[in-house]
Amino acid sequence: MKLSPAKMLIWVMAVVVLAVVFIQPGSETGKYVYQVETIDNKCTFDEYQQQDIRAVGDSILIVMPIQTPTPCYEVQGSVDFFRSDITVNLQTKKRAEACTAECVGVTVARVVISNLDSGTYGLQINAPDKSVRTSVKVK
Numbered sequence: 474m475k476l477s478p479a480k481m482l483i484w485v486m487a488v489v490v491l492a493v494v495f496i497q498p499g500s501e502t503g504k505y506v507y508q509v510e511t512i513d514n515k516c517t518f519d520e521y522q523q524q525d526i527r528a529v530g531d532s533i534l535i536v537m538p539i540q541t542p543t544p545c546y547e548v549q550g551s552v553d554f555f556r557s558d559i560t561v562n563l564q565t566k567k568r569a570e571a572c573t574a575e576c577v578g579v580t581v582a583r584v585v586i587s588n589l590d591s592g593t594y595g596l597q598i599n600a601p602d603k604s605v606r607t608s609v610k611v612k
Contacts, residue, residue, distance in 0.1 A: 507586045509550035509563070512536070516544055516576035526596065528611045533559070533594065535584040540602045541565050544578030552586055558595040559586065565601055 525536040539548065550563040563582050582600070589611045598605040 504588045505554070505586060506588050507552040507584065509548060509552075509561075509582065509584050511547045511580055512583045513579075513581040514544035514546065515579050515581075516574060517579070524598075524605060526598075526605070526607055526609060528609050531589050531591075531611060532585055532587040533589065533596065533609050533611065535561065535582070535586075535596075535598060537563065537582045537584070537598065537600060537605075538579045539563065539565055539582060539600045541578045541580045543572065543574045543576065544580065545572030545574055546578065546580045548580055548582035550582065550584065552584070557592060558597070561586075561596070561598045563598065563600040 524538065525534070527534055539546075545568050546565040547568050548563055549566055550561060553560045553562070561584055563584070565580055591612055593608055593610045596605075596607050596609055
């Protein structure tokens with residue numbers, strides 16, 4: 474089946490419109506950046522009972538304590554976008570180096586999502602011991 478130039482143009486425009494509708498905020502050119510890191514490991518949970526989720530400039534900062542069997546764990550994670558919704562998936566993994574601590578631990582994750590456009594973002598954070606849903610306004 475051969476399309477006329479006018480019909481071909483309509484198909485191309487339809488594809489472009491669909492691509493624009495489904496583009497993720499901050500990722501039009503792949504410009505958003507995220508970093509997931511472990512910032513602390515402890516035997517006590519008291520110091521880090523609350524997570525901290527806030528906008529800082531064009532970034533979202535998340536500091537989240539995650540309860541682990543021992544403090545011998547590190548955090549790994551990923552960040553996914555769908556329109557103005559951001560999903561952060563955090564996992565813990567036992568560190569490779571020797572660790573002899575014998576206590577229930579807390580591993581503290583820090584996630585920074587940078588180069589975001591202004592707007593309100595729905596944020597879903599999934600960690601092994603909890604899930605948090607909130608929204609953050611980036612100016």
